[in-house]
Amino acid sequence: MSESAPTSGNGNGKAKGKLAIYWAASCGGCEISILGIDTKILDVAAAFDLVMCPCIADGKVRDIEKMADGEIDVCLFNGGIRTSEQEYMARLLRQKSKCLIAFGSCATEGCIPGLGNLHNRQEIFDNSYTSETHSTENPDNVRPQAVTEVPEGKLHLPIFYDTLKTLDQTVDVDYYLPGCPPESPRIWEAIEVLLSGNLPAKGATIGENTTVCDYCPRTRKNKKIKEFKRTWEVIPDDETCLLEQGLICAGLATRAGCGALCPQVNSPCIGCYGPNEGVEDYGARFLSALASVIDSEDPDEIDEIISKGIPDPIGTFYRFSLAGSLMRRGKRPAPAATSQ
Amino acid sequence: MAEKIGVYVCHCGSNIAGKVDVEEIAQWAGENLDDVAVSRDYKFMCSSLGQQMIEDDIKKEKLTRVVVGACSPHLHEKTFRRACSNAGMNPYLMDLTNIREHCSWVHKDRSLATEKARALISAAVQRVKHQEPLEPMYVDVNPATLVIGGGIAGLQATLELADAGYHVYLVERLPSIGGHMAQFDKTFPTLDCSACILTPKMSEAGQHENVTLLTYAELEEVSGSVGSFKVKIRQKSRCVDYDACTGCGICVEKCPRKVLDTEFEAGMGNRKAIYMPFPQAVPRVPVIDQDSCIWFERQKCRACEKLCPTDAIKFDQEDELIDIEVGNIIIATGWKPFDSKKIPQYGYGRLANVYTSMEFERLCNAAGPTNGKIVMRDGKTVPKSIAIVHCVGSRDDRHNPYCSGICCMAALKFGHLVLEKTDAEVYSFYIDMRTNQKNYEEFYQRLLGEGMRFVRGKVSEVTDAARMPTEQGKLIVQCEDTLIGRQQRYPVDMVILMGALEPQEDARELGLKCGISCSMEGWYTERHPKLDPVATMTDGVFVAGTCQGPKDIPASVAQGAAAAARVAGMITKGKVMIEPIVASINEQACSGCKICNNMCPYNAIEFIEETETSRVITALCKGCGTCVAACPAGVITGAHFNNKQIFAEIEGALWDALQPAAESSSQAETVPASAS
Structure with missing residues (x-):
C-alpha cells in the first residue's frame, strides 16, 4: 500500500484525502478517543474529507458502494466481525480503501466482544433472550430472525455468527493500532505517520516496541510470588512493582502506548494495549x-x-485477545451440530 | 530463494522399519513436500555409508538443508552435524527428527506410527527451511576441579586427579572427610577393616600438594559453564583458627559439655561441644558446635580458649565465602539413611532394642562406643538372638520402590560379626537375597555354613507384646515364612533394621545449583544409564558414587575414578566447544521487568542498572529457553528455536489438517438457513 499513501491533503491546498471511520462489534469508545485528539481534529479535517463515520457524521453505505475501488485513502475500522452486516462492511471498506487500519483492540484482537467465543450463538441467544437473568423479560420467546415475514413484506436482520472474528481474520489489513481504546495522542501520532507518507511495512502495528513496564515509575526488585491477590484485597504501596506485591499486573506483557496510566494510580494493568511486537499469543506469553x-x-x-x-x-489472560489468540475455533467448520 | 532439502529416513535395522513404512515415507516426502530435492531411506543412516550418502548428496545435489529422520538427537545429532560439516554445510542447517524413541518404539499400530513419522518428517522439513547457520564457540578449560563430597567416591576422584597433576578443591560439609565408610567396622565380602583401607586415602588427600581441602564447608553458588565455572563456597565458622591449630586435642579433652553424637556415632555415643568426629579425622582441626557450646549458650566457660596452646580458638569467627574458579565439577554427595521411624510397626524409637543398621555399625565397630562389644541398650547384656530385617524402606511402594542394593550384603556381614563375637542366633528376614557382585554369592554361602538362619518373608511387625511365656521380655518378630507358607513369631533380644539408602535431603537443591536434574526419588540423573554413567546433561558436571543411585564401595570407587578420567580428558583437550544455541535479548525493546533474571538456571542474565534492561551473557547461556518462554514482552529470542522455526514445525506437523479443504471462507455458509 505504500505507493498510495494519502499524501494528497497535507494542508497545501491540494485535493483532500478521503477518510472513513467505521465501527463493527465495538462500544463506541474508539470514536470518543478519536474526538479526544481535541483541536487537532481540525488538522484532520483540513487533510481529509470524512466520507463515513456512523457515530459522528452522516454518510450512507450506498455512497460508499458507488465509490471507485481504492477511492478512500484511509479507513479506520474499529470493532470485531460478529454479524453478516459487519462482514459486508468490512469487505466493502477493504475494497474501497487504499489503506485499511484495524483500529483499537476489538478490530485487532477481538477484545471484550471476543470473549463471546467461549460460547456459540445458541448459548448467547439462550442467555440473552430466554434465560432467567433479571433483565430478561421475553414471555413470547422472541428471537432475532434473519428474515421475518410481516404483513408489509419481509424484514431482514443481519445474521449473527457463531464466532466473532477479528478484522484481519476477515479481510486483509494494512496496519494495526492497538488499545482499548487507542490513546488520543497515539491516534494523532498515527495520523501524523499517515500524513507524512513515511509508512511502515505492511502489517505493522503503529506503536511502540516495548511494554508498559518501560513507562511505569515503580521500582522492580525481585519477582517471587507466593500469593496472588485481587485488587480489593490489598491497598498496594505506590512505590513497588504491583506484581511484586502480588497483584496480577499485565504491564510486563502489554505493549506500551498508554504511558502506564493504570499502575500510576495503584491499579494493575489489565492488558488493553495487547501483545508486544512479535508476540503471537498474548495470553500464553x-x-x-x-x-x-x-x-x-x-x-x-x-x-x-x-x-x-x-x-x-x-x-485474566485473554480478556482482550481471545478472538485473535491461537486458541481460536478449529480451522475447519465443525459439523452442523448447532441449529437454532 | 528456495532451499534444496535432502531428506534421509533411517530404518535403524528393524527398530524403526519394524513399525514405520520408511520407504513409503521417503518416497512421499520426495514427491509431496516443497523444496525437497532428494529423499532417501537407508538401513543405518548413522553408519559410515549412511553418512557418506548425505555428504555426497550435499556436494552433488548442492543441498542447502538436511533432514534426518532417525533416533534421538541425544544419540546422533553430533554424528549427522559432523557429516554435514564434512560436506561443507553449516551443521546447524541439519535437523534430526526422532522417529524412533518418539514413534516406532512407543506405538503398536504400524499404519498410525507411519502417519506420525510422516508428520514428524513434514515438521522437520518445514522447520529446517528457517534454520540459520550458527558458529560454535570455544572456551579454555580451567585445569582445576571442584569435587563436592569427601566420601570414598569423592576421595577417589580427588586423588586420581591430584595424582595426575591437576589441582582439586575438595569440599565436604562435615568437619572431616571420610563419609559413611569411616563409620563402618568391616567391609563385605572381604571383611577388610574399613578404617584401615580408608584412612590412608584420607590422609593422602589431606596432605596432597594438589588438593585444597575445604571441610565444614558447603557449596553456595555456581555460575559459569563447562571450562570456566565460578563457584562460591561457604566455609562455615569452626570457631577455630585452621592454620594455628595443631590438632593436639586438648580443647576436646577439656571441654565440659558432652552431647549426643547423632552424626558419626549415629546416636550411639557422645562427643564434646568442640569435637573432631573421630580420631583419624582429616583435617585434625576440631569445630565448635555452636548449638551446644556453653559460651554460645550463656557466655561462660571458654575452657578451650584458655587451654589452647596456640590460641587457635576464635569464638567470633564468622562464616567465610570463598570464591574459586574451576573447569569441571564432580558431585559425590552420597546418601542418607532412611528414617526407620517412618515404619512405626517395626518399633524403632519405641522399642529400645530395635537398632538401625548405622547404629549397629557403630555398635560392632572396634573404635565405637562399646569398643566393638555387641551389647543391648543397657550397655551390658549380650543378646542371645538377633533378627535382621531386610528391605526397611526399600522395595516398598509406600517408601522407596527401588532396591538399595547393599543391605543384603551388609546383613550378611552383620550376621558374620555377631556369630564371630557372640553365641547369639542370627535370623535374616529377607524378600530375596541379592548377592550379585564378585564374591558376594560366595559370602552368602559362607554365612549359610556359619549357621546364620534365613527366613524368606517380609516382616509385618516387631512387638514386645508377648502371647506366650517364651516370648516374655523379648521382641517378637512377626513374619510369614513364605517358603513354608505359615505366619511365624520369632522371639529375639535385638532387632536390626536394614534401612534404605536415600538421596541426601538437599540433593535437588544442590543439583539445581549445578544445573543437573534428579530422578523422581532424588538420585542424580546421568547422561546415559549405560553408556555415559558419570556424565550429566550439563557439560562439565559429573556425578560419582551413591548420589547417582545406591551402590557398594567398589562401584563408588570405580565411578569416582571414572569421573576423574572424564575430567582429566577435558583438561588435556584444553578447549571445549560451546553450542551456539543461546538466547539473546533485544535490549531496545526490553522494559526491564525482571521476570527473566531469576529464571535463568545458569545465572546467565544480568540486569544493567543504567539502561534498566537485561542482557544475556552468551558464554554462560546454555540455550535452555526458559527465559525465552518467560519473557512476557517476547523480546528474548532463542537461537535455533525461534518463533518462526517453531511455528513452521507445528504447521509441518499438521500438514494434513492444513490441506486446502473445501472452500469455506465466509462464515455465512455455516449459518443454518432458518433460525430458531
Whole structure:
C-alpha cells in the first residue's frame, strides 16, 4: 500500500484525502478517543474529507458502494466481525480503501466482544433472550430472525455468527493500532505517520516496541510470588512493582502506548494495549511469565496459589485477545451440530 | 530463494522399519513436500555409508538443508552435524527428527506410527527451511576441579586427579572427610577393616600438594559453564583458627559439655561441644558446635580458649565465602539413611532394642562406643538372638520402590560379626537375597555354613507384646515364612533394621545449583544409564558414587575414578566447544521487568542498572529457553528455536489438517438457513 499513501491533503491546498471511520462489534469508545485528539481534529479535517463515520457524521453505505475501488485513502475500522452486516462492511471498506487500519483492540484482537467465543450463538441467544437473568423479560420467546415475514413484506436482520472474528481474520489489513481504546495522542501520532507518507511495512502495528513496564515509575526488585491477590484485597504501596506485591499486573506483557496510566494510580494493568511486537499469543506469553515467578516447587501449593489467586484465567489472560489468540475455533467448520 | 532439502529416513535395522513404512515415507516426502530435492531411506543412516550418502548428496545435489529422520538427537545429532560439516554445510542447517524413541518404539499400530513419522518428517522439513547457520564457540578449560563430597567416591576422584597433576578443591560439609565408610567396622565380602583401607586415602588427600581441602564447608553458588565455572563456597565458622591449630586435642579433652553424637556415632555415643568426629579425622582441626557450646549458650566457660596452646580458638569467627574458579565439577554427595521411624510397626524409637543398621555399625565397630562389644541398650547384656530385617524402606511402594542394593550384603556381614563375637542366633528376614557382585554369592554361602538362619518373608511387625511365656521380655518378630507358607513369631533380644539408602535431603537443591536434574526419588540423573554413567546433561558436571543411585564401595570407587578420567580428558583437550544455541535479548525493546533474571538456571542474565534492561551473557547461556518462554514482552529470542522455526514445525506437523479443504471462507455458509 505504500505507493498510495494519502499524501494528497497535507494542508497545501491540494485535493483532500478521503477518510472513513467505521465501527463493527465495538462500544463506541474508539470514536470518543478519536474526538479526544481535541483541536487537532481540525488538522484532520483540513487533510481529509470524512466520507463515513456512523457515530459522528452522516454518510450512507450506498455512497460508499458507488465509490471507485481504492477511492478512500484511509479507513479506520474499529470493532470485531460478529454479524453478516459487519462482514459486508468490512469487505466493502477493504475494497474501497487504499489503506485499511484495524483500529483499537476489538478490530485487532477481538477484545471484550471476543470473549463471546467461549460460547456459540445458541448459548448467547439462550442467555440473552430466554434465560432467567433479571433483565430478561421475553414471555413470547422472541428471537432475532434473519428474515421475518410481516404483513408489509419481509424484514431482514443481519445474521449473527457463531464466532466473532477479528478484522484481519476477515479481510486483509494494512496496519494495526492497538488499545482499548487507542490513546488520543497515539491516534494523532498515527495520523501524523499517515500524513507524512513515511509508512511502515505492511502489517505493522503503529506503536511502540516495548511494554508498559518501560513507562511505569515503580521500582522492580525481585519477582517471587507466593500469593496472588485481587485488587480489593490489598491497598498496594505506590512505590513497588504491583506484581511484586502480588497483584496480577499485565504491564510486563502489554505493549506500551498508554504511558502506564493504570499502575500510576495503584491499579494493575489489565492488558488493553495487547501483545508486544512479535508476540503471537498474548495470553500464553503472559501466562508463562506469571507461571515462572510463582515461588514454589510443590505442585499442591502451586495449585493452591493459582486456584485462589486466579479464579478467572480467561478473563485474566485473554480478556482482550481471545478472538485473535491461537486458541481460536478449529480451522475447519465443525459439523452442523448447532441449529437454532 | 528456495532451499534444496535432502531428506534421509533411517530404518535403524528393524527398530524403526519394524513399525514405520520408511520407504513409503521417503518416497512421499520426495514427491509431496516443497523444496525437497532428494529423499532417501537407508538401513543405518548413522553408519559410515549412511553418512557418506548425505555428504555426497550435499556436494552433488548442492543441498542447502538436511533432514534426518532417525533416533534421538541425544544419540546422533553430533554424528549427522559432523557429516554435514564434512560436506561443507553449516551443521546447524541439519535437523534430526526422532522417529524412533518418539514413534516406532512407543506405538503398536504400524499404519498410525507411519502417519506420525510422516508428520514428524513434514515438521522437520518445514522447520529446517528457517534454520540459520550458527558458529560454535570455544572456551579454555580451567585445569582445576571442584569435587563436592569427601566420601570414598569423592576421595577417589580427588586423588586420581591430584595424582595426575591437576589441582582439586575438595569440599565436604562435615568437619572431616571420610563419609559413611569411616563409620563402618568391616567391609563385605572381604571383611577388610574399613578404617584401615580408608584412612590412608584420607590422609593422602589431606596432605596432597594438589588438593585444597575445604571441610565444614558447603557449596553456595555456581555460575559459569563447562571450562570456566565460578563457584562460591561457604566455609562455615569452626570457631577455630585452621592454620594455628595443631590438632593436639586438648580443647576436646577439656571441654565440659558432652552431647549426643547423632552424626558419626549415629546416636550411639557422645562427643564434646568442640569435637573432631573421630580420631583419624582429616583435617585434625576440631569445630565448635555452636548449638551446644556453653559460651554460645550463656557466655561462660571458654575452657578451650584458655587451654589452647596456640590460641587457635576464635569464638567470633564468622562464616567465610570463598570464591574459586574451576573447569569441571564432580558431585559425590552420597546418601542418607532412611528414617526407620517412618515404619512405626517395626518399633524403632519405641522399642529400645530395635537398632538401625548405622547404629549397629557403630555398635560392632572396634573404635565405637562399646569398643566393638555387641551389647543391648543397657550397655551390658549380650543378646542371645538377633533378627535382621531386610528391605526397611526399600522395595516398598509406600517408601522407596527401588532396591538399595547393599543391605543384603551388609546383613550378611552383620550376621558374620555377631556369630564371630557372640553365641547369639542370627535370623535374616529377607524378600530375596541379592548377592550379585564378585564374591558376594560366595559370602552368602559362607554365612549359610556359619549357621546364620534365613527366613524368606517380609516382616509385618516387631512387638514386645508377648502371647506366650517364651516370648516374655523379648521382641517378637512377626513374619510369614513364605517358603513354608505359615505366619511365624520369632522371639529375639535385638532387632536390626536394614534401612534404605536415600538421596541426601538437599540433593535437588544442590543439583539445581549445578544445573543437573534428579530422578523422581532424588538420585542424580546421568547422561546415559549405560553408556555415559558419570556424565550429566550439563557439560562439565559429573556425578560419582551413591548420589547417582545406591551402590557398594567398589562401584563408588570405580565411578569416582571414572569421573576423574572424564575430567582429566577435558583438561588435556584444553578447549571445549560451546553450542551456539543461546538466547539473546533485544535490549531496545526490553522494559526491564525482571521476570527473566531469576529464571535463568545458569545465572546467565544480568540486569544493567543504567539502561534498566537485561542482557544475556552468551558464554554462560546454555540455550535452555526458559527465559525465552518467560519473557512476557517476547523480546528474548532463542537461537535455533525461534518463533518462526517453531511455528513452521507445528504447521509441518499438521500438514494434513492444513490441506486446502473445501472452500469455506465466509462464515455465512455455516449459518443454518432458518433460525430458531
